[in-house]
Amino acid sequence: MTKSNLEISNADARHLFLDRHALVTRHTTKFSEADAEALIRKLGFVQLDSVNAVERAHHMILFSRASKYKREHLHSLHHDTRGLFEHWTHDASLIPMEFYPHWHHRFDAAKSRLNHPRWASRIGDDADKVVKRVRAHIRKHGETLAREFEDKGGGGWWGWGPSKTALEFLWRTGELAITRRDGFEKVYDLSARVIPDDLRKAKPTRKQTIDWAARTALSRLGFATHQELAAFFALITIAEAKDWATAALKRGDIIAVSVVGHDGSAKPALAFPDIENDIATLGDTPSELRFLSPFDPAIRNRKRTAQLFGFDYTIEIFVPEAKRKYGYYVFPILEGNRFLGRADMKAHRGDAKSKDKGRLEVKGLWLEKGVKLDKARKQNIETALSDLSAFTGTVQIDAGAPLRRSKAS
DSSP states (O other), rough: OGGGGGEHHHHHHHHHHHHTTOSSSSSSOOHHHHHHHHHEEEHHEEEEOOOOSSSOHHHHHHHHTTTTOOOHHHHHIISSOOOEEEESSSSSSEEEEGGGGHHHHHHHHHHTTTGGGGHHHHHOOHHHHHHHHHHHHHHHHHHHHGGSSOOOOOSGEEEEEEHHHHHHHHHHSSEEEEEETTTTEEEEEEEEHOHHEEEEEEOEHHHHHHHHHHOOOOOHHBBBBBHHHHHHHHOHHHHHHHHHHHHHHTTTTSSEEEEEEEOOOOOOEETTTTHHHHHSSOSSSOOEEEEEOOGGGGGHHHHHHHHHOOOOOOOOTTTGGGGOSOSSEEEEEETTTTTEEEEEEEEEOOOSSSSSOOOEEEEEEOTTTTOOOOOHHHHHHHHHHHHHHHHHHHHHOOOOOOOEEEEOO
């Protein structure tokens, strides 16, 4: 077999993929802010999400990889030390600050946004006047929340009135930055007050950003298709990723590989030439059992999760309750290099004024076909629940839901 047609076994593919997503080992000892920053850099970004059924996604993603992670780490990295900035990848995310220059292309693309009917209807007939007023307010007063303006839209602080629309426009075009979150509400300020000057003024060419985005994505995935390279940061198009790969293959910077799926079928992918050495140095197969956020980066691509692990997962937040197969906020259960099941959970926070200390409710637990709940596995699930309960501040664990088998697709 030639190296240009290297076949990666399913076991090796799973192991490498999980290693790149920091899911082979788990930090269980002292974990510092610097460790949190290094972990986010390894992942590439951490997605933000407001749903707090158990724990918000950004905190859960880091906790599932480091049991001593503290929520204060993320706030400090974003607001105090400026190790992270907030912007869009495939969704709202916290991103290593040194990556900021490559978002300039996204800023430029957003400058025509006010001409879009959806935005125009929100900001009104005099968009330039509203933007000018909001810009002047921030220059004078500094950190600003949307609720400080009187022209709120419907839906509380997330409602999009004219001023909120202007804030979002100025942020998405790079003139403003998110300096922190107040609860989960964005706090805006001038980018010049938030982003280091050298990074704010750096302007990579489009070619440089395509090369950076493709290489950075590939290093964090281990192997990938053109579509996966483009989707990782959502900074480049599939066509740009394909053109990059064609040139990189000719130079020998990357190689073509075949990745064996859980069902034995092989799919083409791209990898760096040293992938065999990377696999050889991975060490032992992971054994940790942990709950993953529904927004965990390792399961973001549902098709890849199904192909690699044979695990069919859909988040059902937006599915009408009567049509849900499993529940509102269901956590995949990862054991070593396999998904053994899923759990529908909810954290009921305690009330400091009462005797209620809070409880973590397991509303449903489903195991995949062929997975046995032996004594050791049951103990591992209980330990993982105990760790999660401690992290969410829910003293009691209500795990009385009956054990069931995952439903056929």
